[in-house]
Each structure stands twice: as C-alpha cells, then as structure tokens.
Amino acid sequence: MTAPTPRTAAEAFLLCLKQAGVDHFFANPGTDFAPLIEGYAHGALQGWDLPRPIPCAHETVAMGMAYGVTMVTGKPQAVMLHTNVGLANGIMGLLNACSDQVPMLLFSGRTPLTEAGRDGRRDAGIHWGQEMRDQAGMVREATKWDYDARYGDQIPALLDRALAIAESAPQGPVYLSLAREVLGEAWPEGQPLPRRRLSAATLTRPAASAVEQAADNLANAKRPLILCQRSGTDAAAWQALVGLAEAFALPVGEHWSIRPSFPTNHPMHAGFAPSAAVAAADAILVIDSMVPWIPAHTDLADDCRVIQLGADPLVSKIPVRGYPSDLSLAGDVALTLADLHAALADRLAPNSAAVVARRETLTAAHAKARQAVMAIAESGGGSPMHPFYATLCINRAFGPEATYVSELALNPAAVDIQRPGQYLSHAMSGGLGWGVPAGMGVQLAKPGEAVVACVGDGSHMFANPVAAHQIAEALDLPLLICVFNNGIWNAVRRAALNMYPDGDASKANVMPLTSLRPSPDFAAIAKASRAHGEQVLDGQDLPAALERAKAAMKAGQPALLDIAVRLP
Template sequence: MSDDANPRGCEPKTGAEALLTGLKTSGVDYLFANAGTDFPPIIEALATLPPGQVAEALTIPHETASVAMAHGYYLVTGRPQAVMVHVNVGLANAAMGVINAASDNVPVVVMSGRTPITERGRPGHRVTPIHYGQEMYDQASLVSDVTKFHYELRYPEQGASLAARAVSLANSEPKGPVYLSLPREPLMEVIETQPLPKSPPPPTTAAHPDPDALAVVAGWIAEAEAPLVLCQRGDPAGRLGEALSAFCNRHGIGVAEPFPLRNVMATNDDAFLGYDVKAAMEGADVVVVLDAGIPWLEAFHAPDEGVKVVHIGADPHFARMPVRSYRCDLAIAADPVAAVEALSAVMKDPDERSRSRREKVSARAQAWRAKALSEAKTGCTTPMTAEWMSRCLSDALDDTAVVFGELGFVPGSMTLAGANRAFNPPHSGGLGWALPAALGAQLADRTRMVVACIGDGSYIFANPVACHQIAEALELPILTIIKNNGMWNAVRRSVINSYPQGAAARANAMPLTSLEPAPDYLKVAEASRAYTERVENGQDLPAALARAMAVIRDERRQAVLDVRVAVSDRN
C-alpha cells in the first residue's frame, strides 16, 4: 500500500494502530500471526497504516510454528520478533513454543486476543457464541509461569507504550518471552487522549563482572593443571566463540559443549574438546560453567572433590529452574562475552605451565576429532548411522550454512566453521521446534542454506502440512532431512537405560515407541510442490544431498529427504 492510501496521515487513531506502530518503532520486523475473530481491528489497522509504519504481518497457519519461527529468526539475527494468536485456544497451541523460548532465553513478544469483555454498547463487544465459550478467568495463566512480563491492554492510548515496554523487557538480560493480552474493545476504540511522544526504552546494558571475583578466578586458573570451560550457547553475533577461542588457546584451557543448544566453538579449534562432558571433565581441577543451565548430569558427571567450580552468566544460578543443585564455589553475574574479555585482561602472560597445558589440550582436541570422524566413516551402511548422515550433510554444506536439529544430526560428526552453525532444541523438550525455527532463520537470511535435520517423530510434531505450506507461500526454500528410524528412539533409549534387563528391553516390539506403519512423509511435502527423495543406502546420500541443494539454489524450491537411519543406543 502506498502512503497515498492513508489520506488522514500516520498518527495512530485506534488501540490496534497504536500497538502495531509501537512494535515497529521498537525494532520488530515481523508479526507472525494466526488470526481469529479477535483480529478485525488488527487487520483493519494493517490495511490502513502505511507499510513502513508497521511490522510485516505474515500468515502462519499453526501457532506452534509462529513462535518457533520467531525463535529461529532471533537465533541468526539477535533481534526479537512478535507473534499474535487468537484468544485462549490459540494461546494454548502457542504455549509450547513459549516454553521453549523461555528455556533458551529467547526474547519473543507473544500476544493474543482476549474474548470481548462487554456484551453490548462498546466497539468490539461480543457478536458470536465463541465470545462466551472462549472466555477465561485468567487467560494469562496459560503462559504466565514462563514469561518475564504479562499484562492486558486496558485503554487504546496504551498500545504503543505497552508494545515498547514488552520489547524492552524481553530483550533485557536474562532475556525471554513476554505476553500481552489484547481485548477487542481497546483495540477498536478510538484514541481520544494522545500519549506524550516517547522513544522506546532500550534494553538494559550488559552486566560486567565484579573485578574482585575475576581476580579470584584468574588465580585459580593460573595455578590449575587442567582448567576447563563448559558452555552450551553463545550470542547470535558469535562474539563469545571468538573471545573464548582467543582466551583459551592463549592460556591452555579446554572448552567443551555438553548438551549444546547453539554451537559456540569451531570444531577444529585447538582448544575444543568436543561434546562429551564425561571425557572433558577427566582430570579437570578448575571448571568454569559459562551460561550453561545443565553443564553435566549430577548422577553421572559431577566433578571430583577439590575441583573449583565457577558459574558465570546473566543469571548464573538459573533461577527459573526450581531444582538445580550443581556445586558452586563462586557465582558471577555477568554477560558471558564481557566476562571472558575481562578475565583475559586480568590474566598474566602465558608461562611455562600454560604452554604445557596448551600442548595437552591441543592433543586431546585432535584425538577426539580424529576418533569422531573415523566412527562416522564406518556408518556408510544400509541403513546408515546418524553419524554418517551427519558427516555427509556437513561435507555438503558451505561454511555459512546453518542446521537446526531435533533428535537429528550428531554435532561431533560434523565440521562446523564457527559459532551458530548448528542449533538444537531447548532442553524444555517441546517437540516440533526445529522445522519452523529453520523457516524463521531462512526468512532472516534468504541467501543462506538452511537445513532442518529432524527425527521422524519430531517431523510429525512439527505440523508438517503447515510448515511446508509456509515454506512455499513465503518462498523459504529450506532443506528438510527426516531421520527415519521408524520409532521414538529417545523413548526407547530412556526405557533401556532405566530397565536394562527389563521385559521391555527384551521385547521384540517395545510398547509405546513404534511409529510403524509409517506414513509416506514425502507425499506430505509433495502436496506443497517440494522436491523429494528417499535414501536408504548410505552410499547414495552424498549424491541425494547434492541434487536437493541444487533444486534449492537453482529453482528456489524447498526440498525434503526421507533418510533411513539405523536405530542407535547413542543418537
């Protein structure tokens, strides 16, 4: 729409217009929307206001996909986005995505309509039976336990200021989702009293560490024989990976990424010891837990007595976790990048001890890497192993590509050129995340190759009909790899670990784990004109990947591979 289509000017006249302009002014690029009967004032405002004054509204035909797309968009841009769904039922569908965002400290502005409060006499009053059936006493309770802030719009002139406050709070550390409830009445009501114009409040600045505490950590590291950093995620710009690599290589400190969410280190970095926390912890005498909510499992990997343990992060104790009793000798509230840079500044120049440590760490790094690559090569079988599938995928991608996994790829079998090349779902475990998150990443950067590598069970959870429709409608040609082993293998592994000699482990068919008979997943994708191919022999995978990626590059069309993978007790 041109500006000429808005003859009365750009000043918002209703609550809906104020809300939308407030989001845009606060830096929101996209509104991922799933509409209902609460949306008429939003839709009218979108049609009325000039495009440059509002975030671009995208139709997302399932609520879980909308939140995951905003999640994925943030991971590759660092910019929070907005989601709007309809009343309680839409919010209920979106809740799993909000749980995932909260677990991963991802800022998303989640909004939903609210059933009209009035029955007559006001703009937006009830006009349909569902306006009675959908009302709740406390709609925000669906997400209030996992959001940093929740509030209900009361008056139309609040729209812009509430949107700005929501974005600012979401993007302040520790980051996370926020929620706004939007009744129809204030959205439709005409603004009579214009609020004073104000600039959107910025997010809080990064916290810097206590110098005295840093001096203690520097002293512990200087005297250590085998200091270790454990991390699970970095910043979207990749600054943490760069800072850690420089610092740890200089001082001979190993780095491991247990249960990783967003890869931090390049896999060939001389300080990087891989993803196995048990192997990395062997011999460690100082452990720095850097913004890692779950650095190890207490029952299996707890550090030995005498090991100094430091936790550093915006919220080093992870207050949102009710039970988290990891040992801690020192907790430092600080931005991880600021902490590493400040620690580097106070450390003394490398001495003979640090040079000796560097040689040992480098040897360990090369050893784990060689072992992982060797194991991957042995998996070129029928059916192939997940390690071989991951190795082939890695070889097919360029250094800028990104992969979103969900019980799919094995990061140790891949070559990752730097930070933020591989993303795993939050530890909250809301399945169906990776496919729509990959769509959000593709929306953010259409020049990148973006891959969703997911288990067959996760593919079903992702509402694939909706996701493939989104990919075609918005021209987001991602590559989807379905790691097909015919079951919920994570459930099977959990049963075996809990009852290794039990009846379920000995059964020919373990109850409640099989996905057979499997549907033809490729036909689901073909309904949205995707390129599809089924791969059963490991030797055929490299060529199939090349064909799929050629379609994406040359035709700008999504591609889906159904890859038969062996059942594994590890991945």
C-alpha cells in the same frame, strides 16, 4: 513525510511495533483479529511501514519461526494467537523460548468483554465458550512479564515496557492480552504516537575482585576445564573464548550444546561428551549453561572449584538446580572473558612449561577423538545408514557457510563448526516440533543463504508439517529439511534404558510406547506443497540426493530428504 495517523488502537499497536524494530508479525488469527485485519488493510492503502503480516496455519510454526528469526538477528519478533485456545497451542513454543532465554513479544486476543453496546462486542457463540477468568495464568510462569490491556491508548506504553523487559538480561518472552473492544477503540483524535522511552537493562562486567579470584582458581589448576552451552551466537563471546583457550591451553567441552560456542576443529575443543574431563577437573568455568553435566552420571572431584558465568549464572527460574558454584559471576560473557584473559596473563605465561605440556596433551587427545568420530561417520553407509554418516554427507554438501538447525538429528561432533551461529539446536525444555519452524525463521531472516533444518521423524510430526510446508511455499523459503527417520521415539527409548537397563523393556523386540511405525511418506507431504521431496534408503545414494536438493534450493524451491537412519 507526514506521520501516520491511526484511527484505532489496533492501528496504533501495529505502528508502534514497527517503530520498535519488530519486522514480522506471526499470526494464527481468529475472530479477535478483526481490528488488526482492518488496520493492515488501511495501512496498505496509506503506505504505512508495518511489520510484515505472516499468517501461520498452526501456532507451533508461528512460535518456532519467531524464535528462529530472533536467534540469528537478536531482534524480538511479534507473535499473536487466537484467544485462549490459540494461546494454549502456543505454550509449548513459549516454554522453549523461556528455557533458552529468547526474547519474544507474545500477544493473544481475549474473547470480547461485553455482550452489547460496544464496537467489538460478542457476536459469535465461541465468544462465551472462550472466556477465562485468568487467561494470562496459562503463560505466567514462562514469561518475564504479562498484562491484560484495559484501554486502547495505553497500548504504546505497554509495548514499550514489554519490549524493554524482554530484552533485559536474562532475556525472555513477555505476554500481553488484547480484547477486541480494546483493539477497536478509537485512537484519540490528534494524539501522536508516543516515542519509546524505555531501554533494556544492559549487562556489564563482574567486580574486578571476583574476576581475580576466578583467575587464581584457573591459574592454580592442573586440570582446568571450560564448559559452554548456549553462547555460540554471540560473536564477541566466541572470539573471547577462543582467545582465552588458545592462550592458556584451556579445554572447552560442550554438553548438550544448544548453540555451539567453539570451533570443533580447534585442538582445545574437548568434544560434546566431556564427562570424563568433568570428573577429572580440579577447576571448571561454566559459561551460560543450564545443565553443564548430568550429576547422576558424573561425580566432581572433591577439590574441584566451580565458577559459573552468565547473565543469570544460578539460573534462578529453575526451582531445583544443585550444581555447585564456588564463585558466581553475573555479567556479559564477552566482557568477562576479556577481563579474565587479562587477569590470567598476570598469573600464567602462555609459553610456560605447564601450559605447553597441557597444550600438547589436549592437541593429541583432540586429534584422536576427531579421528574416532570420522571413522564412525566414514564407515556408516549402508541401509539404513548411521546418523554420523548422514551428518557428514550433509556437512560436506553445504560446508561451514550454511546455517544448520538441528532437533535430535545432526550430531555436532561430525559437523565442521567454524563460526558463531553456524549450528543451532533446541532448548533444554525439549518441546518437540521446534526444528523445522525455527529453520524457516532462520531462512526468512537470511534470504539467499543456505539453511538446513535436520530433525528426527518424531520431531517432524510434532512440527505440523502440512502447515509448515504451506507457509514455506507461501513465503518462498528454499530451506532443506532432512528427516532422520529411524521409526522410533529414541529419546523415550533411551530414557527407559537409562532407568531400567536390565528391565523387561530392554529385552522387548519393540519397546512399548516408542514405535513410530508405519512411517508417513514425508516426501509426499512436502510435494503436496510443491517442494522437492525424496526418500533416501541407502547411504550411497545420499550425496547425489543432496546435490539434487541443492539444485532445487538454488531455484527457489524448498526441499525435503527423508533419510533412513539406524540407531547409533
């Protein structure tokens, strides 16, 4: 087959994206997109293989969908937004991607640079109103790299560099702005598209001496602890961690887990609220965790040794982060855990008296904790129902084969998490509206598989549900959205209670600035885009409603359940 011959820089841009392995082009278009729209139309006539163009009626949905695809495929996707105004709307999603080290290729147009004489020049009033001296300044702190393309023929090299930087550890988003004149430039006649010449920098393993020191600390500890947060989509890291914990009876706790990294039914799992274990520990291995515990709520023992492991164990982008790190191991998590396992085996026998006793103690504690969670969940029916009960019903309906995306809704303690990537949660940055778009991205990347996105009612409002449902229908994405509706901004309420536990707000019938009443009819909004929608007010009705939603999904229809829950 003859290699495609682009006519413009815009066409070269689209061809290079696909050449680099980018499958989707999520776009919230504007007047700056004219060369790209022409390029897609011409490419279709020529039979070119280009990234799938996905028009998104809101930037939050575009950013969240790209994030969701990348979480489950590992492949960065492209998002392009409209000049400065679209970019501003997408910044919240960018902050989430930056916080969670998600590689993403973010582009935006720039208002045309010229007033006359060039293809792509200004021809609408907004082209003066949208001009900025430093448009990239809006996103610079949340990206690994940014640039403003000056010439059309430099775009392939810029893409090559952008992608290599985005995929180098620690990964993250990059940004390139593209003025309309640049995209509309004629591609040099007869000039082939250059092949990629840059590869991402890969992580290896820490020095053997550092691993030996970590093994000494863990082997000599009487109360060792492992803390994880976001390595749960790495299958090799998951397996290495399970093997390490099993062999040496090392408890694994997960505070505010973004991507759970350990099976919840495993006797070495120490739960999702490990504050007591943190306070008691004399050695802690922190794996890829920005916030392994809350210092204001938990004091470490004076003799506790802390080891931090990850691509960037000190989380260098965060200005203030005072977690101790007596030993910092920068490296690939799976490779480092394998080395640590081997080093521990030289120091600690799996059948030693200390390990056997610890294993028995942890097994009993795990069983007791699971029973307590299940007791709350099983007894949590009624109207409104306990969120643990709703979580349990959803988990029983879909099982471990489904992928669960949760934003302030599902409690992972009540989910039977058995495999890497089964449960995905929101970034520490907390930009709301992530859950439903991310779930849509996961469904786009995993057609034919069950995807359940569970969100709080406030989170769903932030997701721009009208736009989200329209796109889900357009793309035939049969995911289930479960809205955990408690009618309140609960994270804000908790923050006020944490700071002023005996304050006047704690005694108010309705705490100021926290109410989300009256609640919208979320099911009706879903039905407006031909989705299956129901409101579930009583816990006894939830199992049957879930079965009806499953039937709709199997028929190719998106579904939404608006579930009335009480405060836990």
